[in-house]
Every structure is written in C-alpha cells, then in structure tokens.
Amino acid sequence: MNGKFIFLLAAPLLFAGCASEKGGDVYSRDQVQQVQHFKVGTVESVHKVRIEGTQSQVGTTAGAIVGGIAGSGASGGKTGQVAAVLGAVVGGMAGAAAEEGYTREDGNEYSIKLEDGSYISVVQAVSKDIDIKAGDKVRIIENDGVTRVVPF
Structure with a gap:
C-alpha cells in the first residue's frame, strides 16, 4: 500500500511536466540567439480566447498506471486481473482528461x-x-513559424 500511495502522490508531478506557456514573453531554447524579424502595428481589438490543453501520452500513461495499480488491489485472482485492466482503462481516460484540463490556458486574440x-x-x-x-503600438515578432505580440 505504501508504494501505491507514493505513486499517487507523484502523479501530479508527471502532469506538471506537460504544462507549457505560449505567451509573448516565453521563448523556446531553439529561438534564443536567432535573428527574429518584426513588424510594427497598432492593436485594433483584443478578444479573450481559451487555448486547449496538450493531449500527449503522458496523462494517459500516468492515469493507466495509477488506475491499474489501484484496480489490482481490489481483489486477488481473475477478479483482481479484470479490476486491474478496468482500472488501467478508466485511469488512462481520466489521466488524458486531467492533462488536457491542467494544460489549458487563457489567451488573447489580437487584431492588429x-x-x-x-x-x-x-x-x-x-x-x-x-x-x-x-490602441497600443506593438511589435509582431516572427521566427520559424512562431509569432508573438509584444509592446513596442
């Protein structure tokens, strides 16, 4: 039981690795020390949007492992095996949903x-x-398909 409890506590750490920011002030390592071209413009309007979360295999895998372990503790023999499989399936689905929800972000759509x-x-x-x-004057910075808007 102790190992299961520790794993359940560690699962949120797996999801934390899925989080990413897509703001104008976040650069990937590949964008550092690269020439970036920019244009200048004026923001006409700002609309709030929702950026969907990631849907990698991390959440599914972590959920399946946790669900499988939890299900296997339900009973012994064939019943325990069936419970482990069902726990893994349900855990995988729950883990995928948790990852998407955890990595979802608020965003803005800038019309410029x-x-x-x-x-x-x-x-x-x-x-x-x-x-x-x-009404703000902004720079629109472009590099390798990534575009960001920052104050001028």
Missing part, C-alpha cells in the same frame, strides 16, 4: 493593423507581465 495598412490576427497565452490593450 500593420503600418502598411494590412491586418493580421495573432493568438497567444495571457501573460501576467505583458498587458496589451486596443
């Missing part, structure tokens, strides 16, 4: 009028350090 008169829209996660409102 560029200096050349064209319009673009960029969605990024809300950042506690960056507050961009309609």
Whole structure:
C-alpha cells in the first residue's frame, strides 16, 4: 500500500511536466540567439480566447498506471486481473482528461493593423507581465513559424 500511495502522490508531478506557456514573453531554447524579424502595428481589438490543453501520452500513461495499480488491489485472482485492466482503462481516460484540463490556458486574440495598412490576427497565452490593450503600438515578432505580440 505504501508504494501505491507514493505513486499517487507523484502523479501530479508527471502532469506538471506537460504544462507549457505560449505567451509573448516565453521563448523556446531553439529561438534564443536567432535573428527574429518584426513588424510594427497598432492593436485594433483584443478578444479573450481559451487555448486547449496538450493531449500527449503522458496523462494517459500516468492515469493507466495509477488506475491499474489501484484496480489490482481490489481483489486477488481473475477478479483482481479484470479490476486491474478496468482500472488501467478508466485511469488512462481520466489521466488524458486531467492533462488536457491542467494544460489549458487563457489567451488573447489580437487584431492588429500593420503600418502598411494590412491586418493580421495573432493568438497567444495571457501573460501576467505583458498587458496589451486596443490602441497600443506593438511589435509582431516572427521566427520559424512562431509569432508573438509584444509592446513596442
């Protein structure tokens, strides 16, 4: 029972590794020390959006392991084996749902009028350090398919 309890306590740590931020102030290691091109524009409007969470195999796997262990403790023999399989299936589904919910983020969709008169829209996660409102002048930074909006 002690090993099961420790594993159940460790499961949230597995989910913590799934979390990622997609805000304008977050750079991946691959983007560091790379030339990034930017355009300048003015924010026309800001709309709140929801960014769905990740759906990797981490949540499913962790849930299946925890569910299988919990189910196997239900009984011995064939009944315990069936309970372990059912626990793994249900745990996997619960783990996948937990991962998606845990990694879901609030975001903003920025509608921006560029200096050349064209319009673009960029969605990024809300950042506690960056507050961009309609009327703000911004830089739209682009690098390898990643676009971010930051104050100018």
